[in-house]
Amino acid sequence: MLDTQASESTTEMTQAKISARNVQVFYGDNHAIKDVNVDIEDKTVTAFIGPSGCGKSTFLRCLNRMNDTIDIARVEGEITLDGEDIYDPKVDPVQLRAKVGMVFQKPNPFPKSIYDNIAYGPRIHGLARSRAELDEIVENSLRRGAIWDEVKDRLHAPGTGLSGGQQQRLCIARAIATEPEVLLMDEPCSALDPIATAQVEELIDELRKNFSVVIVTHSMQQAARVSQKTAFFHLGNLVEYGETGQIFTNPRDSRTESYITGRIG
Amino acid sequence: MSMGDTPRKGSLLEPDARTRRRNAAEARFHLYGLVAVCLGILALIVLLSSILSNGLSSFRQAYVTLEVSLPEDRLDKSGVRDPEVLAKVSTFGYAPLIRDAVGAEMERLGIQIEGLNEKDAGGIISNNAPARLRDHVLANSDLIGGTVTMTFLANGRIDGYFKGRVTMESAERDKNVSPEQLQLADALKEAGTLTRPFNWAFITAGDASENRAEASGLGVAILGSLYMMIVVLVLALPIGVAASIYLEEFAPKNRITDLIEVNISNLAAVPSIVFGILGLAIFINFAGLPQSAPIVGGLVLTLMTLPTIIISTRASLKAVPPSIRDAALGVGASKMQAVLHHVLPLAAPGILTGTIIGLAQALGETAPLLLIGMVAFVAEYPAAPPEGFFDPASALPVQIYNWTQRADPAFVERASGAIIVLLVFLVSMNALAIFLRRKFERRW
Numbered sequence: 001m002l003d004t005q006a007s008e009s010t011t012e013m014t015q016a017k018i019s020a021r022n023v024q025v026f027y028g029d030n031h032a033i034k035d036v037n038v039d040i041e042d043k044t045v046t047a048f049i050g051p052s053g054c055g056k057s058t059f060l061r062c063l064n065r066m067n068d069t070i071d072i073a074r075v076e077g078e079i080t081l082d083g084e085d086i087y088d089p090k091v092d093p094v095q096l097r098a099k100v101g102m103v104f105q106k107p108n109p110f111p112k113s114i115y116d117n118i119a120y121g122p123r124i125h126g127l128a129r130s131r132a133e134l135d136e137i138v139e140n141s142l143r144r145g146a147i148w149d150e151v152k153d154r155l156h157a158p159g160t161g162l163s164g165g166q167q168q169r170l171c172i173a174r175a176i177a178t179e180p181e182v183l184l185m186d187e188p189c190s191a192l193d194p195i196a197t198a199q200v201e202e203l204i205d206e207l208r209k210n211f212s213v214v215i216v217t218h219s220m221q222q223a224a225r226v227s228q229k230t231a232f233f234h235l236g237n238l239v240e241y242g243e244t245g246q247i248f249t250n251p252r253d254s255r256t257e258s259y260i261t262g263r264i265g
Numbered sequence: 266m267s268m269g270d271t272p273r274k275g276s277l278l279e280p281d282a283r284t285r286r287r288n289a290a291e292a293r294f295h296l297y298g299l300v301a302v303c304l305g306i307l308a309l310i311v312l313l314s315s316i317l318s319n320g321l322s323s324f325r326q327a328y329v330t331l332e333v334s335l336p337e338d339r340l341d342k343s344g345v346r347d348p349e350v351l352a353k354v355s356t357f358g359y360a361p362l363i364r365d366a367v368g369a370e371m372e373r374l375g376i377q378i379e380g381l382n383e384k385d386a387g388g389i390i391s392n393n394a395p396a397r398l399r400d401h402v403l404a405n406s407d408l409i410g411g412t413v414t415m416t417f418l419a420n421g422r423i424d425g426y427f428k429g430r431v432t433m434e435s436a437e438r439d440k441n442v443s444p445e446q447l448q449l450a451d452a453l454k455e456a457g458t459l460t461r462p463f464n465w466a467f468i469t470a471g472d473a474s475e476n477r478a479e480a481s482g483l484g485v486a487i488l489g490s491l492y493m494m495i496v497v498l499v500l501a502l503p504i505g506v507a508a509s510i511y512l513e514e515f516a517p518k519n520r521i522t523d524l525i526e527v528n529i530s531n532l533a534a535v536p537s538i539v540f541g542i543l544g545l546a547i548f549i550n551f552a553g554l555p556q557s558a559p560i561v562g563g564l565v566l567t568l569m570t571l572p573t574i575i576i577s578t579r580a581s582l583k584a585v586p587p588s589i590r591d592a593a594l595g596v597g598a599s600k601m602q603a604v605l606h607h608v609l610p611l612a613a614p615g616i617l618t619g620t621i622i623g624l625a626q627a628l629g630e631t632a633p634l635l636l637i638g639m640v641a642f643v644a645e646y647p648a649a650p651p652e653g654f655f656d657p658a659s660a661l662p663v664q665i666y667n668w669t670q671r672a673d674p675a676f677v678e679r680a681s682g683a684i685i686v687l688l689v690f691l692v693s694m695n696a697l698a699i700f701l702r703r704k705f706e707r708r709w
Contacts (some may be wrong), residue, residue, distance in 0.1 A: 098597035108588035110607060120606070121596035171592070178596055234554060240673055 009161020011258040017042040017182060017212045023077035025058055025067065025160045032058050034144060034236040035190075036077075040182075040229075045204060047219055047227035047244065051264065056216045060184050063214065064100035065093040081182070103179035106188040107167035109159035109174070114151050117159040118142060121178035137177055145173025173210055174204060176211070183207060185215040189222065201226050209253055219258055222261045224248050232256045267488060268550050320681025322428045326464035326479065327419035329390060329483055329547060331366040335402060336412045346406040359395035363387055364419070376452045381445035389453075390447050392417035393473065393480040399645040418466075419459060421675040423450045427461060430674055458562020467682060471644040472659065472667070478675035481668075483683055486645050488659030490628060490690075494649065497627050497656065499575040502620055504567075505574030512575075513582040514604050533572035540569050541633030547639060557639035557657035559647065565637060566627040577619025579610040598668075614705035621659070623690050631662040638661050661687045 016039035024144050025033035033055045040046050040063075048056035054067040058067070065086060067073040079086050086096050091200060098121075121127075128134035138155070143146040147169040151162070159170055166187055166219045185204070191199040204226050207213055217223050224231050224244060232255075240256045241246060250259040258264045275281055276308030280288070315397070339355055339362070353370060371377075373387065376519050378386075394417040401415065402408055418424075422442035425431040426661040427450075436444045453459040459521070470482025516522045546564035548554045585608045593603035639660050647656035661683065 064595075066591070066594065073549035094597050094599045098593060101597075102591075104591055104595065106586060106588055107368070108586075108592040110592060111588065111611065120593075120598075124596075124598055124602055124606075174592075176594060 003225060011048060012223060017082065017112070018214075019080050020059075020062075021078045021080075023062060023079060025062060025076075026074045027057070027058075027070070032236055033062070033238045034103075038231055038238060038241055040212060040214055042181075043208060043210070044211045044229055045208050045227040046217060046229040046231065047223035048214065048216045048225045048231050049218075050233035050239075051259065052218075055236045056231075056233045057186050059233070059238075060186055060214060060216050063182070064097050066097075068093055068101065075192045077182050079120050079179055098147075099180055100104060100182045101175035103168070103172050103177060103183065103185045104173050104193050107164055107171050109162070109167050109170050111160050112157045114142075114159045114162075116154040117174050118177045123172060125178055127178065140177065141173045141177035143233065144176055144207070145169045146199065147173060147207070157243050160174060165192050165198070165199060167194060167204060168196065168200055172200070172207075176207070181213065182212045185213065187218060190218060197222070205249060220248070234259070247260055275639060282430075290292050305393070312686035316684050319678060319682075320685045323467055323678045323682025323705070324377045324464050325428075326423040326467065327427055327450075327459055327461050328356050328416045329419050329459050330414065330416045331363070331369075331370055331390075331458070332370070332412050332414045333362055333366040333398060334412045335362065335409050340402065340409050341406075343498045347408070349405070350402070351403055351406060351409075354399070356399055358397040359399045360387070363390050363394050363398065363663055371449070371452070373450070374456045374458070376449065376451070376456075378445050381443075381449060383448055385443060386449060389420050389423050389450055391420050391477060391479050393418055393477045403532045418479045419450065421477075421673065423447070423459075424479050426450060426673060427454075430676070430678070432488060433448065440454075441626060467679070468686065470663065471646060472512045472642060474642070475673055476672075478673040478679070481562045481676070481679060483661065483664060483686055485646055486659040486661045486664035486683070488647060488684070489562070489643075490661045492559035492650065492654055493563040493566055493660060494624055494628060495650070496560060497624060498620070500563070500567040501570045501574055501623065505571050505620075506578055506616060508571075509575050509582060510604060510609070513579050513599065514608070527574050529575050533576060536632075537569055537630055538632040538636065539572060540565050541636030545639050555655050555657070557643065557659075558655050559658050559660075560654040561637050562634050562639050562660060563654070566630060567629065569633065570623040570627045573623035574616075577622070578612070578616045581615025581619070582608060584615065585611045614701055619703045621694050621701070625694040625698075627695070629649055629662055629687065629691060631660075631666055634660050634663050635666070640667060645669075661690070 003232075018040040020038045023033055023036045023120045024031065029171055038058060048060060050056050052133055062075055062079060063086075067075060075087060077230055081096070081099065085091070087205045110120065112120075115138055118141050119128075119134055122134060122137050128137055139152075142151060150166060151170075159167065162170060168191070172183075174187070178193075188204075189200050192200065201222065204215065208228075215223075215226065227241075227244045229242070230244040230247040232247065232251075232253075234255050236246065239249060240253045247256060248260055251260060255264070267471055284530050341351055343350055353619060357519050367386050368383055386421075396414075397417065398415065401413065412452060420442070422431050422436075422439070423446065426436075426447050431439070431442060431447070433444050433447060436442050450459060466480070467482045468487070469484040470480060471485040473479075473481035512522060512525065522677065544561060548561045548564050549556055552565075589611065593607045596601070598606065613690060639658070639661070640663050643657050643659045645657070647653035647658040665680050665683045665687065668676040668683065
């Protein structure tokens with residue numbers, strides 16, 4: 001039985017969209033991420049769970065090099081996207097972020113119109129050759145972001161005028177407008193009410209058909225609802241990574257069990 | 266009585282000693298604040314009322330309209346209207362014509378004043394008048410032989426009489442003006458020959474010398490200040506904004522940038538006269554730029570304004586939430602695009618406000634300009650830009666300083682009038698800054 005599991009994990013490795021090997025992150029002298037190895041699969045929702053300060057958001061931000069914007073952050077180890085090292089000196093983080101989109105904890109639409117919010121990414125990447133094409137991209141993105149029906153009559157109203165849940169779906173639509181291959185979500189529902197959360201979760205499930213989605217969440221219920229794979233982080237270590245069902249019903253590590261049963265965290 | 270009852274600690278309706286003391290302290294503090302505010306307002310009222318009471322009168326000026334005959338035998342004996350020959354008649358040749366015109370006007374109105382000779386009667390017109398008449402005749406030589414109706418400034422003392430600066434009693438003791446001249450002025454005013462319209466010349470004319478105080482104006486100073494502000498805006502805004510963006514968004518946070526930051530803050534506190542010495546040494550003595558020129562003044566004021574603009578720009582860049590930068594970077598914008606497309610537009614109102622306040626500061630700055638020679642007497646307008654940047658010019662605050670140094674009492678009034686003009690500019694610039702800040706306040 002152990003053998004079959006081992007062979008399963010090797011086949012998974014070859015299919016991995018993103019694969020991290022021996023990743024260390026330092027904030028100055030603080031060793032925030034310790035020796036993380038993980039393979040994230042295509043067309044799968046992977047959830048990162050763990051108590052506050054465990055490094056799950058830090059690790060997520062390594063995946064599209066958003067940590068580059070923090071002066072004191074230093075990343076070691078290897079992270080590959082489709083086999084290419086994303087920390088290679090030849091890689092332009094701008095190109096990487098076009099492939100690996102990101103949605104943040106707090107909805108952060110640009111203080112511009114809804115249309116311009118979506119159109120900004122395609123514009124700077126030159127994805128549309130004409131106004132009509134851009135209109136089409138905007139409509140498609142808003143549809144895929146499950147917000148088209150709510151905003152189609154006011155595309156030129158400011159994006160900041162929407163409700164929190166709508167803003168977050170707008171941000172998701174904005175992230176998918178650039179046609180990324182992976183979508184990173186950093187606690188996308190923590191600022192939303194339960195109804196808006198349900199809508200976003202439904203959307204995440206929908207997005208899985210086209211993207212690989214990585215979601216950081218505080219809520220174990222949310223991880224259980226939306227993800228197929230779950231990684232449990234604790235104090236900078238990746239404690240356990242596996243099928244969501246297995247993590248929640250039959251954790252192998254005692255720390256995972258303590259966390260999901262509410263004894264730590 | 267059950268044993269669970271808590272003992273009562275006095276009545277709520279009766280404040281205890283400690284509460285009373287605390288309330289008294291609060292009331293005292295309230296009072297101190299009120300007194301401080303009142304003192305501030307009082308100082309402002311005294312300042313404004315003294316300036317307004319001294320200076321408002323400079324916006325009206327006595328003018329006399331005369332019909333001047335231009336006899337050919339005095340101005341052009343040859344009769345060929347050769348401009349070179351015409352120019353040979355100096356202003357002294359024109360002064361008698363004005364005197365005659367005053368005499369003729371008195372005759373026409375039937376004014377008879379005992380003890381007033383012809384020379385004194387002509388003296389109620391400004392010393393500026395012959396020169397104006399001469400310029401007019403030289404430009405229109407066909408007028409010679411006929412008459413021309415022109416409006417001349419009245420002498421400064423006559424103007425002062427209508428403003429209360431000169432009285433019949435003071436005129437008795439004043440050798441510059443006699444009571445008879447004042448009577449004549451009264452009579453002419455009655456007849457409508459002497460009028461006191463709004464004094465546009467005060468805003469448009471150049472400076473004038475001691476003995477023609479009534480002809481002096483702020484035109485050259487306003488133009489000089491405007492040219493300097495253009496230089497400051499064109500240099501300080503782009504340099505300041507570029508420096509701030511680099512320091513705030515791109516520069517690594519290390520010892521060197523910390524040092525630069527500290528120095529910029531210190532630069533803002535350097536006394537302005539030091540910048541004047543710097544300007545004198547570098548721009549005039551070393552670079553060889555002309556003295557008294559707006560370009561030099563503008564360069565010196567740019568150095569002074571830069572720290573203000575940099576500090577306010579950095580503050581407004583800092584105030585843009587990092588989530589906006591994350592959002593832009595997250596969709597694959599480069600750092601530069603994130604700053605130019607998203608951060609800078611959001612910071613623009615703050616930058617604009619800081620710039621306007623910096624400009625207002627520069628507009629009122631006097632000390633450095635004294636050192637680079639802008640204190641000179643300048644009666645000629647500088648040319649249109651760009652040549653005008655290198656012509657001698659004055660500046661508003663320096664003009665005020667200049668006028669307070671002069672002996673003629675008419676300049677006291679004009680200095681206060683100039684302060685009013687300067688204050689109007691400053692207040693409207695600050696109002697614009699406030700308006701812009703309100704209009705574009707945080708939109709996220």
